[in-house]
Amino acid sequence: MRQLHFNAFLWGCGHHGAAWRHPDSPAERLGDIGYYEELARTAERGLLDAVFFADGHAVRDPAAGAWWFLEPLTALSAMARATERVGLVTTVSTTFSQPFPAARMLASLDHISGGRIGWNVVTSMFDAEARNYGLESMPAHEDRYARAGEFVDVALALWDSWGEQALEFDRNGRFADPDQVRSIDHRGAHFRVDGPLTVPRSPQGRPVLFQAGASGPGRDLAARCAEGIYSVAYDKDSAIGYRRDVRRRVRDAGRDPDAVTVMPGLVTYVGSTVEEARAKKAELDALLPTAQSLDQLSLFVQQDAHAWDLDAPVPPLPPLSEFTGPQGRYQTILTIVEKDRPTVRELLGTLAAGGGHATMIGTPESIADEIEDWFRSGAADGFNLMPPRYPDHLEDFVDEVIPVLARRGLFRTEYTAATLRGHLAG
């Protein structure tokens, strides 16, 4: 039977914007590699496919948190040594890096981890990041994707530049067979790279490629090369639509859609009762600095939300067709309001934890039901877990929800592969 796949999306103290304000939060440990090693071990205890680091190249508001405290490639190396089986996925920007050093570090990590590395290919977004790399602002979207496509091609060629049998270790002869260590002599619009890579072929040959592009060019890049896709969908129907679209693009690119694992982001609050689960959300929601959250909400809905009663239901909102501001986030808000009938404070909390990502609140059984429903409906091949608060909410999922899914035959009961690619295929 087809199996679910789970990644744990690591993100500071958790995906809820107020997570670091919780009394038990690991705020003081964000620069302590031991914290990330523990999260990776928890993910491994849950037999998850991988842990995953996003990445960014600019400081946001220091008063509101520290994003990107440790650099992901250096952190993942230590985490690889603290675990044995769980996959390790890192983001590397094709806009800010060069293919030779990126391919080199990823191959090195694939050796260090024994074949458990994945690369989330991103093109980055913010001008503040560009200004740390000599640019005035971000290159245009289509230029970024053109560069990304070429970047990936060069990386793949570099990973293949050492043949599988290249290393000989013949003490009376050759260390390696020069005929199996080949230049790539790439000349393109963005890069010139002669190769070969300095790193001999790694355990997976090629680290596993992930992509999260939502735009057309992003989806096409994913269709051409990704084995895992991180997507965004608040509700099952839009997840089904997204997955159907990317599977079509994968097929159009001449690849097998079943070889691509589509994983929407998933925020979960797990309790022994629904009330307990709701209380976990309410506890975090109560820690949000309201004035700031209402500022943001006012922007999203293009009206003054400060006048609203925090503990009353969200007042009626005009339909999308009458809305003149940015539509994506407004559509998500309409969906949340229609589906969940939240109070204003609950809405702020939902937006503060993963924003428009799927949110499931309930018992292990009820959340397993929802996950199974998404899975069987073709909305997802698995999920990119976004625990609102680390480490507790990851532990809740690993220790409470995973066993239910395993009993139903929807998730592994032990690792059967040694590599990340092996986990995704299982």
Add this chain to the structure above:
Amino acid sequence: MRQLHFNAFLWGCGHHGAAWRHPDSPAERLGDIGYYEELARTAERGLLDAVFFADGHAVRDPAAGAWWFLEPLTALSAMARATERVGLVTTVSTTFSQPFPAARMLASLDHISGGRIGWNVVTSMFDAEARNYGLESMPAHEDRYARAGEFVDVALALWDSWGEQALEFDRNGRFADPDQVRSIDHRGAHFRVDGPLTVPRSPQGRPVLFQAGASGPGRDLAARCAEGIYSVAYDKDSAIGYRRDVRRRVRDAGRDPDAVTVMPGLVTYVGSTVEEARAKKAELDALLPTAQSLDQLSLFVQQDAHAWDLDAPVPPLPPLSEFTGPQGRYQTILTIVEKDRPTVRELLGTLAAGGGHATMIGTPESIADEIEDWFRSGAADGFNLMPPRYPDHLEDFVDEVIPVLARRGLFRTEYTAATLRGHLAG
């Protein structure tokens, strides 16, 4: 009393060109991070200041060995977690990297290691490397050093962009104080970097800078910013001359010469008798592919060395004043021949292990004598150890020579500091 300082210069299976051909060599483990972790633990057992990775960005002759198998920054992260006290120095090229990601990874490693990171600043050398980074050939020497100087300035500014008291973790207030997280707004000939760094201030504040430049601009860069200098000297007199010159430049740059640790490379063969030590060298020398080594020697001396008797003394060579080829290496050969009266095979072996670096062959006591003599003569503040064969020859030094130096009061008997900068100051 002033103390010696030692780094272990990690280099594949050892610094002798035939090291990987030895029956016990770790050739098959060059992609196994466990091998490097073990070397770091051995260095730590010896209370050395640090282990050190050189770096390169192009494959050399694959038949003759694998250089740069693992990428050093990723390797050092794992090694940091396998050790507790020893420093960890990595090379990062200012020609091929950008200051923002380089400063970021080094700061991240400084957090991961608890303040044990050093950065060996290099400008790189080879066109084959440049051609993996979009260039046709290496930029001119003075352009590389101009870029290196600006690169270092940007990195230092980024490391200072988070104040020491920036992090507050005030759950009812601010995560960090925005006034202590400052942009650097660098605009220079080579780089534009706004900052601040994404990584909050690391345990050492600034990772420790090392430099190995032998040229004038290289020495001046070292004088301006390095706390450790890797140098090259086959004999004590040239080491004294080099150290005197860089100390003068450090003083001219307005810094205290005693705050800069000058460490010439040092190849050692340690035996319980001089004969046993010589036998260790002879064992490796015998593994050298002679035809290839004689090709190289013929180039160095500008005559056909293939006709020479391998086991007879090196025939008389014309003085430097009559020599028309490249002078540096020829001068080293003249020095070796004059000082050691080697056979041709012995000369090939000496050149194959560290080339023109100091070479000491003898008992723990005799080598300690030589080291003490260099130290007391002002030739060195310590040494960058280049064991001909890993791991055995590092173990020889750590277990046999270090205790002699410690008994003489010339080297620590325990770590007294937690950071690399603390080790160098001790």
